[in-house]
Amino acid sequence: MANILHLDSSPRRDRSRSRQLSREFIKKWQDIHPEDVITYRDLRTSIIPHVTEKWIAADYTPLSEQTPEMSQILQLSNELVDEFLASDRCIFGVPMYNFSVPSAFKAYIDQIVRVGRTFAIKDGHFEGLVKDKKIVFITARGDRYSTGSTHEGWDAQEPSLRYAFQFIGVTDIQFIHAEGLDLGSQSREQGFSAARSEIQQLVGNW
Ligand SMILES: Cc1cc2nc3c(=O)[nH]c(=O)nc-3n(C[C@H](O)[C@H](O)[C@H](O)COP(=O)(O)O)c2cc1C
Numbered sequence: 001m002a003n004i005l006h007l008d009s010s011p012r013r014d015r016s017r018s019r020q021l022s023r024e025f026i027k028k029w030q031d032i033h034p035e036d037v038i039t040y041r042d043l044r045t046s047i048i049p050h051v052t053e054k055w056i057a058a059d060y061t062p063l064s065e066q067t068p069e070m071s072q073i074l075q076l077s078n079e080l081v082d083e084f085l086a087s088d089r090c091i092f093g094v095p096m097y098n099f100s101v102p103s104a105f106k107a108y109i110d111q112i113v114r115v116g117r118t119f120a121i122k123d124g125h126f127e128g129l130v131k132d133k134k135i136v137f138i139t140a141r142g143d144r145y146s147t148g149s150t151h152e153g154w155d156a157q158e159p160s161l162r163y164a165f166q167f168i169g170v171t172d173i174q175f176i177h178a179e180g181l182d183l184g185s186q187s188r189e190q191g192f193s194a195a196r197s198e199i200q201q202l203v204g205n206w
Helices: 017-032 053-059 068-073 075-086 103-112 157-167 185-204
Strands: 003-008 037-042 089-095 119-122 125-128 134-140 172-178
Touching: 003 017, 003 075, 017 089, 017 134, 017 172, 017 185, 037 075, 053 068, 068 075, 075 103, 125 157, 134 157, 134 185, 157 172, 172 185
Parallel strands: 003 037, 003 089, 089 134, 134 172
Antiparallel strands: 119 125
């Protein structure tokens, strides 16, 4: 039995393509692994605040020296870190916004990249503390970024996600991109179809 964290970050509900595809992934996964426990977090309804000056001060104060106010400030972050660390596998549905991620997902990253909890500073180096976790990002994009497309090389989303999660120690990171979804119905169908084939393949070999 594995713990699965399923998280969606589109502000859209029924119209969201990243949600639709992450849901399809989970459905297929549950068909094969009915014993797995799924935890669902929806950043549309579970609002993640930006970090603040007080939050940063609390984050960098050792646990033994934290005041009750600091513990209170870090409470949600601690819950998010606990939830993330408790999972064996994560399925994250993430739209592309302005070549990167929506601010809700960036806020989530800022809350779980925590000194002493998900990374450490040792002997003048940063060290990721997260072990044995697999992540798949299912992204939805209006345009295309593959080789030969107009905006080839403009994808700042995949690298920024890869760096943030590698930084905290995750080594097994996969991406399924549904691309060209806002370029007409034919392009959208192609984008969905390619993403669905990748989902089908990954679910059986993950
Ligand atoms: C605020 C905003 C910014 C966007 N920026 C980009 C972008 O930089 N590149 C892109 O390919 N599509 C962009 N799009 C299109 C979305 O990525 C696309 O519609 C996707 O399906 C959104 O995910 P969702 O359907 O899960 O909500 C943007 C859409 C919005 C609303």
